[in-house]
Amino acid sequence: MDIAYQPIEGRSRGYYLLLAILLTLVAGGVYATFTMIAHGLHLSGMTNRVPWGLQIVMAIFYIGLSAGSLVVSGLYGIFGKAEYRPFARIAAFLAMLFLIAGLLSIVTDQGRIDRVFVKPFAHFNATSMFSINPALYMGHVMICIFYLWALFKKKGRLTKPTSVIVVLWALGVHTGTGAIFAFTPRELYNTALLPPSFVAAALSSGAALMILVLVSLFKITRRHLDIALVIWLGRLLAVFIVVAMYVILIENAHRFYLIESREATSYYLFSGYHAVLFWGGLIGLGSVVPALLLFHRRRGSSVRWIVFASVLVVVGVLCERYLIVLPGLEHPPDLFPGWEIVGSVLDEGIVTYTVSVYEILQALGVMSFIGFIFVLGLKYLPLLPVEARAHGQSQMLKGMIARAVARRAARAQGVSATRL
Amino acid sequence: MDRRAFLKTGGLFLVGTPCLGGLLVMSAPRTAAASGAGTRRWGMVIDLRRCPADCTACLDACRRENNVALHDDPRWDVHWIRKVTIARKHGKEERTRTVPLLCNHCDNPPCAQVCPVQATYKRADGIVIVDQHRCIGCRYCLIACPYNARFFNYKGGETWTNTGYPKRSHGVAESCHLCAHRLDEGRPPACVEACRARGTGALCVGDLDDPDSEIARLIADNSVKRLRDDLGTEPKVYYIGL
Numbered sequence: 248m249d250i251a252y253q254p255i256e257g258r259s260r261g262y263y264l265l266l267a268i269l270l271t272l273v274a275g276g277v278y279a280t281f282t283m284i285a286h287g288l289h290l291s292g293m294t295n296r297v298p299w300g301l302q303i304v305m306a307i308f309y310i311g312l313s314a315g316s317l318v319v320s321g322l323y324g325i326f327g328k329a330e331y332r333p334f335a336r337i338a339a340f341l342a343m344l345f346l347i348a349g350l351l352s353i354v355t356d357q358g359r360i361d362r363v364f365v366k367p368f369a370h371f372n373a374t375s376m377f378s379i380n381p382a383l384y385m386g387h388v389m390i391c392i393f394y395l396w397a398l399f400k401k402k403g404r405l406t407k408p409t410s411v412i413v414v415l416w417a418l419g420v421h422t423g424t425g426a427i428f429a430f431t432p433r434e435l436y437n438t439a440l441l442p443p444s445f446v447a448a449a450l451s452s453g454a455a456l457m458i459l460v461l462v463s464l465f466k467i468t469r470r471h472l473d474i475a476l477v478i479w480l481g482r483l484l485a486v487f488i489v490v491a492m493y494v495i496l497i498e499n500a501h502r503f504y505l506i507e508s509r510e511a512t513s514y515y516l517f518s519g520y521h522a523v524l525f526w527g528g529l530i531g532l533g534s535v536v537p538a539l540l541l542f543h544r545r546r547g548s549s550v551r552w553i554v555f556a557s558v559l560v561v562v563g564v565l566c567e568r569y570l571i572v573l574p575g576l577e578h579p580p581d582l583f584p585g586w587e588i589v590g591s592v593l594d595e596g597i598v599t600y601t602v603s604v605y606e607i608l609q610a611l612g613v614m615s616f617i618g619f620i621f622v623l624g625l626k627y628l629p630l631l632p633v634e635a636r637a638h639g640q641s642q643m644l645k646g647m648i649a650r651a652v653a654r655r656a657a658r659a660q661g662v663s664a665t666r667l
Numbered sequence: 668m669d670r671r672a673f674l675k676t677g678g679l680f681l682v683g684t685p686c687l688g689g690l691l692v693m694s695a696p697r698t699a700a701a702s703g704a705g706t707r708r709w710g711m712v713i714d715l716r717r718c719p720a721d722c723t724a725c726l727d728a729c730r731r732e733n734n735v736a737l738h739d740d741p742r743w744d745v746h747w748i749r750k751v752t753i754a755r756k757h758g759k760e761e762r763t764r765t766v767p768l769l770c771n772h773c774d775n776p777p778c779a780q781v782c783p784v785q786a787t788y789k790r791a792d793g794i795v796i797v798d799q800h801r802c803i804g805c806r807y808c809l810i811a812c813p814y815n816a817r818f819f820n821y822k823g824g825e826t827w828t829n830t831g832y833p834k835r836s837h838g839v840a841e842s843c844h845l846c847a848h849r850l851d852e853g854r855p856p857a858c859v860e861a862c863r864a865r866g867t868g869a870l871c872v873g874d875l876d877d878p879d880s881e882i883a884r885l886i887a888d889n890s891v892k893r894l895r896d897d898l899g900t901e902p903k904v905y906y907i908g909l
Contacts, residue, residue: 287837288804289821294742298806298819358804358819358838366784366803377783377807431811432777432898580813582768582894583753589763590752593815594741 250333251633255468257626269619276612279605280355288358292603296594297576301606302356305613308568310349310384310424311445312561314453315460316342316391317417318483324410330476333632334461335410336398340630341460342417343391344617350384351613376427383420390416399629421446428571434511435575440498445571447491452564454484455537455557462554464631474550474651475637481553485541488560492534495567514597515574524566533563548651573600708793709845710875710903711859712885713767718869720765725870726750728861732846734825734834743821747843748858766909767870769858770795770816770843771894771902778808778817778842787840793875793903794845802839809840813898817842845872875903 255262283290293300319338322331357363372378390413397405425445428436458480465472499516502508515521537556546552577598582588588595624630729735729748736745748769776795779787786801787808797808809817823837832848835841846856854860855872862870873882885891891905 284838287822288819289743289837293806293821295744295809295818295821296742296815298809353805356805358806358840359802359836362784362801362803366786366801370785370801372783372785375781375783375807377781377805381783427807431781432813432900433810436810576810580815582814583766584895585756586753587756588751589754592741592744592746592749593751595751595815 252336252629252631253633254627254629254631255625257622262622262626265622266619269615269622272611272615273619274612275608276355276610276615279608279612280360283605284360290603290605292601292606294594294598294600296579296598297573297600299356299572299576300600301602301610302352304565304569304572305610306349306352306356307424307427307445307571308452308565309345309352309613310420311449311452311564311568312456313342313345313349313387314417314421314446314449315345315457316453317414318450318454318480319457320394320410321414324407325414330473330635330637333635334457335406336395336628336632337460337464337630338457339391339394339398339413340624340628341457341621342413343388343395344621346384346388346391346420348613348617350381350388351616352610353381355609355613376423376430380420380423380427383416383423387413387416387420418446421449428575433575433580434508435502435515435578438498438502440494440501441571444491444494444498447487447494448564448567451484451487451491452561454480454487455560455564458484458553458557459561461635462550464625465635468631470631471634471636473635473637474548474655476635477550477553478548478651479637481541481547481556484553484557484560485538485547488534488538488541492530492538495529511578514578515570521570521574524570528566529563529570532559533566534560537563545650545654549654576600706876707874708876708903709772709850709872710793710882710905711769711772711845712871712873712882712891712905712907714869714871714885714889715764715766715906715908716869717867718765718767719867720750720752720763722865722867723750724861724865724867725767725858728857729843731828732849732857733832733844734827734829735841736820736822736825738822738824745818745820745841747818747841764909766906768814768816768894769904770845771814771900771904772843772845774901774903775899777811777813777900781807781811783807790847792850794847794850795842796844796847797840797842799833799835799839799841804838804840806840812842813895813900814902 291300291302316338319331319334320342322328323335354360354363367378367381371382390409394406394409394413396402397409422442422445425442429438429441431437458477461472461480462477499512503512503516516525537559540552540556541547543552577600579596579598582595726746726748730737733747735747738744748767750765750767752763752765754763772789772793772795774789774793776787776789779785779789779795782788783805784801784803786798786803787795788798789795804819806819809819817840819840820835820837823835825834827834846854846858849856850872855863859870859872862868871882871885873880875882875886877883885907886905889907891907892909893902893905896902
């Protein structure tokens with residue numbers, strides 16, 4: 248069956264206003280970046296002891312989000328779920344944009360941006376995760392572009408194998424990103440579970456964001472989206488959350504159990520703002536609550552609750568990304584085991600990182616840049632399907648949908664039940 | 668997925684993997700034989716028993732020699748060599764020790780391992796050095812160094828006290844290079860020279876591979892320690908009396 252695509256009109260005042268706002272924010276990011284190029288990175292909140300900050304947090308957050316494409320395109324390509332085929336284009340497009348956002352965040356974070364475009368290629372270092380990853384990222388962007396081309400040109404025989412490659416490549420991308428941290432001799436970084444936990448959190452945040460994008464886009468453009476498709480994605484999200492939570496808990500139990508890393512881990516888990524971000528943000532609101540909501544029989548089949556749970560997951564994973572980068576730097580390496588440093592010209596103990604205005608401007612700029620391209624893409628590219636309907640459903644889903652439909656009908660009185 | 672598609676995908680991967688592998692092999696880090704040639708392996712011994720707590724001769728000399736910036740802000744100050752005071756965490760020992768810290772010029776330097784542009788590399792004579800014209804300022808080396816011996820130039824603004832050595836721009840990583848420019852001319856590093864001139868003589872630089880050198884004798888005759896020996900980085904700065 249051929250799927251009909253229809254770009255949005257994009258002539259309303261709201262559309263142009265949105266573009267203008269996004270462009271303004273991009274300008275803010277450009278301003279912040281050039282100011283730092285001129286005066287130095289001390290304008291950021293980064294210091295000798297905390298040399299990575301918000302931009303790296305955002306970079307790995309974006310790269311994780313691009314896993315949304317993996318989920319949705321993989322559903323069609325690998326698992327043969329044909330009802331998700333209408334989303335393949337928008338998923339691949341978003342994946343590409345998020346990867347670009349990740350690359351942009353990293354590039355604008357460098358001390359010498361002028362050298363970034365030549366030196367890493369001229370002097371590639373195969374033992375550096377910072378060399379391998381950009382290659383993986385750019386490969387991913389290129390595969391996404393090829394995949395999009397195959398989808399646009401309706402090259403049916405190419406799309407399926409390409410979607411398999413996209414999925415496998417994305418797995419490499421996320422493992423590699425986790426390895427940036429895991430492959431360094433820092434106490435809170437060097438855990439072999441970091442790449443898998445990165446993949447797991449990437450899958451859950453990516454699926455959650457895809458749910459948010461699909462539901463809001465179909466609602467704003469008043470297109471038909473079957474609840475069943477959202478419910479099933481919600482179930483998938485619930486599974487991802489549980490897997491991510493499992494890996495993260497094991498990772499921390501392990502390093503807390505081992506005496507050599509107990510001091511650092513208890514600082515990370517039980518003191519200061521990390522404890523709030525970890526237990527409140529990542530575990531509580533970001534994992535347990537959404538998992539309970541999504542596994543709940545009634546709430547798990549209500550679009551409103553699924554959307555709410557997805558928002559929580561995205562925020563929870565943002566907390567997780569922050570926790571990957573910062574605590575491991577704020578906690579000092581143990582230079583003299585058995586001794587403590589009581590005097591120095593440098594901050595040798597536990598330090599804190601404070602985000603600066605320039606970094607926030609940069610982060611907003613990158614976000615707005617891909618937002619701008621996305622909004623333009625909706626107008627000029629045939630990304631959005633006219634409608635998305637579920638065909639064959641499992642018995643379990645059928646029951647869930649029937650109940651959801653009945654409740655909705657009772658509430659909405661007369662409004663078409665399956666319409667969002 | 669049908670059989671044809673499977674074969675296609677598999678074929679692509681079969682072709683792609685060796686290509687990627689070849690790329691990795693071709694780009695493996697080369698040993699920098701061009702600079703620091705010879706059979707020497709530079710190392711340093713610091714005798715803490717002869718290092719007074721209030722003396723800053725080595726720090727001042729290093730700052731002067733290498734035009735290292737100071738902004739009076741511990742967040743951005745650059746210290747190629749610094750002194751810290753340490754005390755026992757447990758036990759009754761009241762005495763504190765003052766320890767000069769600098770780049771350990773590891774035989775297995777994690778900073779060089781992670782550098783995405785091979786700007787940080789180990790010379791044939793064992794000195795770990797940053798190519799200031801290649802560094803892109805990603806700060807991965809600061810993350811990887813287990814000794815906090817690496818610094819990022821956040822602000823620039825060096826005073827050009829020694830015109831014989833270049834200033835640096837902000838936006839690149841820097842650290843002690845054991846005064847490679849002086850060693851190459853047969854002169855000792857600025858810190859060692861200053862320490863000797865002060866009469867303390869706590870610092871000694873020499874060839875670790877030469878059994879007759881002063882440094883080899885110091886290491887053989889004393890109980891020496893290296894920082895975080897357990898990490899396997901093989902640091903080449905040895906401490907007596909730590």
